[in-house]
Amino acid sequence: MSDDVRPGFVRVRLDLSYDGRDFSGWARQTRGQRTVQAEIEDAIRTVTRSADTYGLTVAGRTDAGVHARGQVAHVDLPEDLWAEHREKLLRRLAGRLPHDVRVWRAEEAPAGFNARFSAIWRRYAYRVTDHPSGVDPLLRGHVLWHDWPLDVDAMNTAAERLLGEHDFAAYCKRREGATTIRTLQELRWERDASGILTATVKADAFCHNMVRSLVGAMLFVGDGHRPADWPARVLAAGVRDSAVHVVRPHGLTLEEVGYPADGLLAARNVEARNRRTLPARGPGAAGCC
Structure with a gap:
């Protein structure tokens, strides 16, 4: 499955943390609950003065009440928007985001990077x-x-x-x-x-x-x-x-x-999408215990 970035866009890796006690989990919800994804996506839209909301892909979707110190996400932004805002994005997000979520790093991701599927x-x-x-x-x-x-x-x-x-x-x-x-x-x-x-x-x-x-x-x-x-x-x-x-x-x-070396990101991306099965055990094979 291809995960190529669309022409005219750049993939940005975000490193972030949050206190999960007042969030209804990571994923944006339709019922209006407060979520980490919605807070960050809305903040990016606001500080870049964009008419569009650019969706985040996260390494691990946390449940309501769960915290994160080393969460990773990516977002695909238009090249001109990234070029305009990249130098001041972190400071502007710090001024816009609530105190229980922080983005610590925002950098152009290497080729083949996917926050979820490239993780090892x-x-x-x-x-x-x-x-x-x-x-x-x-x-x-x-x-x-x-x-x-x-x-x-x-x-x-x-x-x-x-x-x-x-x-x-x-x-x-x-x-x-x-x-x-x-x-x-x-x-x-x-x-x-x-x-x-x-x-x-x-x-x-x-x-x-x-x-x-x-x-x-x-x-x-x-x-x-x-x-x-x-x-x-x-x-x-x-x-x-x-x-x-x-x-x-x-x-x-x-x-x-954790992620592999840059040159292995794309391969890991493909491998992680494959449905896993356990090897068949022969007659008399010992169990896991």
Whole structure:
């Protein structure tokens, strides 16, 4: 599938961050809810004094309440409009955008770049505290309180068994025509000096609710309600388990999006559009657990 930029246009990469608590997710909606995409698209239209709204393509569409520190998007702008505004675009956007969303960089993208399909990984962080007093009021919009003590070692043991390429249907909200096969590259927990636990979750891509479902399963392991092999058994079953709790969105932040070298962008763009399948297992082949 071709992703060539239209003649007379230039593709611009935007690096941005936002506090998701007052947004109804990333994607522009027809029902009038406030979204990140709509705020940025409207701001670009305003500061460039354009009659048209130029649509954004994003690396990862975040849900309502989810934050982003390292989100990436692209927008195709007319060459003359980009030439006129490129030097002052960031400062003008800073003056127009609300305080809970910022665009940190706006640069012409290399050939073949697509914010969504060229990405080779996304890295999220989910933050939790099990302090008996709850969450620091200054962090309440970014940290989940879990009111049982958590065993980090048990959670990391459970996490190791989920790594690799699998069908994560048991941890995803299904969408018509979309695959749930993903490669989970990193999943680990660390507790910092303040007692906050951070789950680092990195994969080539994520399906809907995947990170929050994985975190919910591992919290059950960490507080002793489930054994360490339970999340992997849920994964192997391949169906949604009512015991898997989708944790609240405010503890989740998209931290970073990774891309290949410029010369590999177009190839990755094509590869990422292909529907994925898992290799067939022969008789007697071991399962994922």
